[in-house]
Amino acid sequence: MKKILQLQLDPSEAYDEVQFKKAALQKAGIRPSEDEVFVRQNRRSIDARGRKVRVNVEAEIFLKESPDSRLQIDIDYPHVGNAERIIIVGAGPAGMFAALRAIELGVKPIIIERGKDVRARRRDLAAINKEHIVNPDSNYCFGEGGAGTYSDGKLYTRSKKRGDIRRILEILVRHGATEEILVDAHPHIGTNKLPVVVTKLRETILVSGGEIHFETRVEDFVIDQSEIKGVITQHGDRILGEGVILATGHSARDIFELLHTKKVLIEPKPFALGVRIEHSQNLIDRIQYHCEVDRGPYLPASSYSLVHQTHFKGKQRGVFSFCMCPGGFIVPAATSPGELVVNGMSPSRRDSRFANSGMVVAVELEDLPEFQKFGPLAAMHFQASVEKKAWEMGGKTQVAPAQRMVDFVNKKVSNSLLDTSYQPGLEAVDMSEVLPDFISRRLADAFKAFGQKMRGYYTNEAQLIGVESRTSSPVRIPRDRESLEHPEIKGLYPCGEGAGYAGGIVSAAMDGERCAERLITSHFKRASI
Template sequence: MMKQLKLTLSPEIAYNDEALAQYIATKISAVNQDDFTIRKLKRSIDARGKNIKVHLQAEVYFNESPPPLLDYKQDYPNVAQAPQVVVVGAGPGGLFAALRLIELGYKPVVLERGKDVQTRRRDLASINKDHLVNGESNYCFGEGGAGTYSDGKLYTRSKKRGSVRRILEILVAHGAVDDILVDTHPHIGTNKLPRIVSNLRESVLQAGGEVHFDTKVTDFVLKEGEMKGVITQQGDKIEGLGVILATGHSARDIFIRLHEQGIYIESKPFALGVRIEHPQQLIDQIQYNCKDRGEYLPASSYSLAAQAVYEGKQRGVFSFCMCPGGFIVPAATAPGEVVVNGMSPSRRNSKFANSGMVVSVLPEDLEPYQQYGALAGMHFQREVEQRSCQIAGTTQTAPAQKMRDFVNKKISGQLLETSYQPGLKSIAIDEVLPPFIAQSLRKGFQLFGKKMKGYLTNEAQIVGVESRTSSPVRIPRNKESFEHVQTKRLYPCAEGAGYAGGIMSAAIDGEKCAEKLVEKYGK
């Protein structure tokens, strides 16, 4: 027998399995806890009142085992001799495209410019400790993509395009904890994602697919308006039924080559700003309305958005990729740039909270870059990143300023402790950011300080620059077929193509691109 429960609990019960079992035993008048099994379905925190509550939906099974947790079955056919499809990029878009191709009976050949997820760690250490940026292996490039070492948040608004539950189940089947199936805002963590990514790759290899690292695509094989394959830096020509291009939002060389070959691309909206870092305890106090969140409540997060007016034009100012209990990391993809991003380990136990705080870039802001055509936003983005590097000393040291000092246009005499390992240098952020972004951020911070009392403070500091929020370029595709609007057999995929914004939406997009390609060109 099964009974469904909707419970409102204290955090001490909701996040403690033993206490939860005792509570439910009392609730259902069970004498022995061995007589029933709990299957948690959904869990969310309600911090609106003085006393924090946790809403939990669960199923309780009496004297019987619950059904299998996963509908997804990790049962892949061998595709070693099947027709092949070229997949460029081993981020979530590329890996999930590869797995879906295997399920459909086709062989993926995955080409990744960076290194495998474990070897990649050494290059990340070099950025943090020695300020050395490897242009092919960094926080953005390499197996698993940018999300692997940049937090691992799994929530998305892109639910119309595919099954969020299916993607989560595939991750659980490859080693993720099953709590991601339950929590409203699921998160794996940068310390656990690498193993899961390795397992995804092994599934591809064991089924007869191919994954090639240190294999940079430098050109495309075009014949009569169709993309037949790609050419690698080693000079190898690799062809297939089509090409799923899932290179991520920072593969600028790919955008340039597409543009040079006359493959239609276009500029798209994006945002640019800074990272802001508060003490996590301060954010907990504001969000949970208590001095100490205790043992069971997770590190609290926030989401903020406002409209700011600069020179008569209204533009959005908003938080992006908020990382509770996290770290700020260097995310440049080439020497001479300073770019920052955020990440959180699975326990979210850092004493810092950080978030991107960015401003919408409007088409008219890019008028000085119009000679670059569809690449205008990319050149604007890169110029700000290079200026950030030059002003802070031409290493990976990042420019920074205390939050209230920035609002008051005051140089910070002394900066705060930070999670950013390469170090900070006190700089007036106005020297780094274009005026429309700096002024919009000031107005946004003032508005956020009213929404969250205590948020606008010199206990926080801003770090520049957060510029890789999304791709500044879109590779347009047909809405129904997902194929490029002009070049046949090219399937632009995920963040780099302008059609996703995180791990989940990229994974969903990868699956759909695989399905659409096979639907049209499969045998």
Template sequence: MPQEVEISLLPQELEQEALIEKKLRKKLRWPKDQQLAHWHIRRRSLDARGRQPLFRLRIVAYKTGELVPETPSIIAALPQVQNRPEVLIVGAGPAGYFAALELIELGLKPIILERGKDVRARRRDLRAIQQFGEVNPHSNYCFGEGGAGTYSDGKLYTRSKKRGSIEKSLRLFVEHGAPSDILIDAHPHIGSNKLPKVVAAMRETIESKGGEIHFEAWVTDFLIEEKQGQRSLKGLRTADGKEWWGQGVILATGHSARDIFRLLDQKKVAIEAKPFALGVRIEHPQALIDELQYGIKERPKELPASSYSLVCQVENRGVFSFCMCPGGLIVPASTAPGELVVNGMSMSRRDSPFANSGMVVAVDMEDLKEYAHLGPFAAMSFQQEVEQALFRAGDGSQAAPAQRLTDFVKGKTSSSLPKTSYIPGIYSARLDQLLPAGISRRLQLGLQQMGKKMRGYYTEEAQLIGVESRTSSPIRIPREPDSCMHPELAALFPCGEGAGYAGGIISAAMDGQKVAQALAKWIAAQ
């Protein structure tokens, strides 16, 4: 039987196979004449808690004669579904694409309708918002092939392990061109420079197996049939007037498709307000974060750009770091003209001189009493008002208000600002006044607490840039726990972040797989 053990390595030892085998033999206590036929790393993590950062490796070792199992290709086993029953999917993000791949595996034909452009054409619209402040409401950092995750760092870590198979999701990424390291890293990451090719490869697989993907196909209506008091979703209409029909609809539109939420409400399909979080992006020099986390002045090339995770409670609300991007960039994530939203991303090398993270405050329904009359749109309206207010504070471009961390806490205007990774530019402003009072106050108190937890984090070298507001969907589309179908509209299967059931690339991907399985089961029972 193969044996699994853990060994520790210094960063500079990570590529030394002979040394790894020597340590492995010592840990296994094998005699010298026992041959080591094969070994592979099952898990790799970085432990920076001690005086010296160490890599912890869990390794599976095989003796001579022991069978090393082969992992069959998922793609190769997918059937042709050209002439199989059709299912509509709205949205070509991770939830939509992974749902499509799962449907193909289950013998159903997916037809994906995506309001944005393909991942290559989408780049021109990202350039337009970065350099000229022009926001295309259908093609931006949130909308388009690959969804928000494609150009938002590509972190593949999730705590939602009950949702589905993390291993299968990661393997599908690897089979479509992602580095195999994501299968073993404790906090896997692809990078926004590599994800577009992976996403395009997934599209090619879906189409080669008989699925369809239609870009710039903006859904504007749900075609609902009512019989004997039972409502059922039969199809969709897109902005060009075309009608699409299928045996079920997976709605995977992401957390920013406000028009879809409004359409659901107009069609009397139940939706509900959902708590989310709102705050800022905080940006430090990456060298400072490296020094604080690793305890060394200069990070060697063998160590990755360091990250952090901070959380505290202030006035019964969580204040926490979100989507931390080591060696990353801050990008404009607005989805409509007249609003200002920022987000973070990293390239695969994570070699930017800046570290950024969302620093946000939980927003509960109790905080939105003045919006209660808006019903399910209470949280969304609050979110939108803040984004529009910060846009109005500027010059009409995507330049963002910024304030040194220490000045924000003290309630002072920053006389100067550090350099930034944010290409549209920043200007000095009183973010502590521009943000809602409850958000500012809790951020001020929370950041002081975090400065005590992570000595050196609270510094004038850091700055806050606003607003980070698209942390999760402010609306949930209800669904039954087992069937994953909307409780009041048959054949509608809400899915992913936009429906309020995921938070990140991998959890959205796994939710897509789960919903596809539930839909296939429902079709089979008809």
């Protein structure tokens, strides 16, 4: 017999296995002494709206029967070594899941990745942090697994119409992620565990007969009479296939330039730009959990989500938190020398003493009149100009410009800066000299408003670290709504974050699967999937 219960528990009951089982059985009216009883959590979410934090749990109780598996799908990947082939540019979540879906459908994927595998990539990340050396092909954005590999590994998405979220999560579990991602309302894997998962995804692709070419950069496309036939690498190799899925990520500026040079239709896209905000995690916990000292041994590090509408020169723009990393670190995310970019990440335990979040301002194309001369690359050139300014203001290394929050609002250079998780170090500057005026004024307005929403958030015990500029792609590569194919280049399937159609690991993975399905059903004359 199986029972499903909806419970509201204390954190100790929700996060301690012994106490959880006791509470669930008591609610079900089952004596703990009864034999053959198995209890587990199906869904879990924290409710911190009241003065006392509660945890909502959907529980399953199996009485005198074995629990069924949480995993509902079991994919048998065929061997496709001698099958028809497609090309996938980029080994991020969009590219890797496109490859896995292609294998399921009996087609051989050839992944071309400019960066290194996750293990070799670590050395280049260490060089950025310790020696301030940026490898333009191997960094926090480029390499196996994409930008998500060395990030918080957040798996929450609102893109429910784009595909089967549960399917993506289960594939991740089958490749080494914990089953907890199937339970938590806002699941994450953690930067310390994601490389293992990515490695196993790669192994599945290779064992099934797919190919992955690391340290291979696409420098040209083979296009014949408005149909893409393949790509040309920096080594001069021509790699041909039946269609190309372009899943390069949001920072592949050379690919955007190449498309523009070859007169392939692309469009400028609004995005968002701002800074990383760093508080102590204890402060955020005390605000969110209403605790006087600390969150205690059971509750996870707390997060927040903030948004405020600002008005400046007659224009309304949103300021919002982005990619909040509780118990995390700020890292250097530049992809070329001469620029400074920051991002956030968290380990699986989220046990750093710092909390950080992107705090960014929506940027519309009408905000960039001086960059319109760059046509579809206008937003990209604006983005690059701010990153260059941040690099200059930080001292032309990966030391990041920074300022305490209240000092920023009061336009005062901070006399001293706080301890930080950002390893390359900080330089006290006036951040309004780094950021465009329409960005800095909106941020200053929003910080005061956020202090009203979260008492204690607006404080000089927090600091701005800049710049957070890679929130999404500044370019959109258009595609047909149904076929997902480029409207002018047959066989080209723009995909994922870089093309402007996803915003995180799960949404990119789902987009990769969809692009593989559409390409294969269209170009291999197979039945609809």
